[in-house]
Amino acid sequence: MLKAGITGGIGSGKTIVCQVFETLGIPVLYADTVARQLMESDARIIAGVRNLFGEQAYTGGRLNNKYIGSVVFADKEKLQQLNALTHPIVIQYGADWMARQQGDYALKEAALFFESGSHLSMDVMIGVAAPLELRISRTIQRDGLSRQTVLDRIAKQMDQEEKMKRCDFVILNDEKHSIIDQVYTIHKALLQRLQQTVVL
Ligand SMILES: CC(C)(COP(=O)(O)OP(=O)(O)OC[C@H]1O[C@@H](n2cnc3c(N)ncnc32)[C@H](O)[C@@H]1O)[C@@H](O)C(=O)NCCC(=O)NCCS
Numbered sequence: 001m002l003k004a005g006i007t008g009g010i011g012s013g014k015t016i017v018c019q020v021f022e023t024l025g026i027p028v029l030y031a032d033t034v035a036r037q038l039m040e041s042d043a044r045i046i047a048g049v050r051n052l053f054g055e056q057a058y059t060g061g062r063l064n065n066k067y068i069g070s071v072v073f074a075d076k077e078k079l080q081q082l083n084a085l086t087h088p089i090v091i092q093y094g095a096d097w098m099a100r101q102q103g104d105y106a107l108k109e110a111a112l113f114f115e116s117g118s119h120l121s122m123d124v125m126i127g128v129a130a131p132l133e134l135r136i137s138r139t140i141q142r143d144g145l146s147r148q149t150v151l152d153r154i155a156k157q158m159d160q161e162e163k164m165k166r167c168d169f170v171i172l173n174d175e176k177h178s179i180i181d182q183v184y185t186i187h188k189a190l191l192q193r194l195q196q197t198v199v200l
């Protein structure tokens with residue numbers, strides 16, 4: 001089975017692209033969702049988050065993501081500390097999940113693949129790109145954030161162009177090119193790659 005990573009900056013459309021892969025029967029792990037679940041259930045992470053952000057970090061056992069987001073995206077050091085606490089555990093969870101999957105290939109979706117080095121354990125990387133203004137307007141609309149807040153988050157991620165250069169395949173989600181066609185082309189290429197690997 002091939003392990004495929006799918007990445008792109010905030011608002012690029014990774015999730016919507018992954019939903020198309022899911023319609024083809026491909027299992028997808030969403031790193032944001034895993035991170036959130038572990039931050040509310042893993043005792044080591046909960047203790048670390050409380051230590052970093054104080055009692056305000058949780059409200060009634062639920063992660064106070066608005067508060068933590070407002071701190072880390074304005075404070076590089078705090079973001080690095082949060083990443084150091086969460087990323088190894090999220091990456092381990094992803095590796096265990098991948099090992100349990102069956103079929104031709106499985107996908108792990110994450111904004112921060114190259115930033116965390118976790119691309120090294122993937123066989124193939126897929127990038128999702130979109131024009132900057134579209135990414136900003138989508139994120140403002142989806143999360144109700146201000147333009148400046150979205151720009152602060154973008155500034156904490158690797159540049160889109162750099163990210164896409166490192167990917168084996170790139171999907172352009174500019175609302176002009178068909179996502180379905182692009183996903184299907186990659187799907188067929190991955191199945192072909194798998195067949196070649198089996199023959200070799
Ligand atoms: C900072 C937090 C609380 C903000 O929560 P919020 O609900 O507002 O955002 P959400 O989790 O849905 O993330 C939305 C997007 O923000 C960007 N983002 C999230 N975490 C990070 C990060 N550490 N660095 C850069 N960008 C990030 C990604 O593009 C992500 O898809 C949350 O993102 C978090 O706990 N992040 C740390 C864990 C992490 O790095 N997750 C990313 C995948 S491993």
Ligand SMILES: Nc1ncnc2c1ncn2[C@@H]1O[C@H](COP(=O)(O)OP(=O)(O)OP(=O)(O)O)[C@@H](O)[C@H]1O
Pocket residue numbers: 008009010011012013014015016017032111138139142173174175179
């Ligand atoms: N082609 C599209 N047409 C219309 N809306 C879109 C399109 N692509 C994405 N969107 C919308 O833009 C928003 C951001 O997309 P999505 O959540 O898939 O991005 P993401 O890359 O997963 O972002 P994040 O890193 O923040 O998790 C969503 O509300 C989504 O529905």
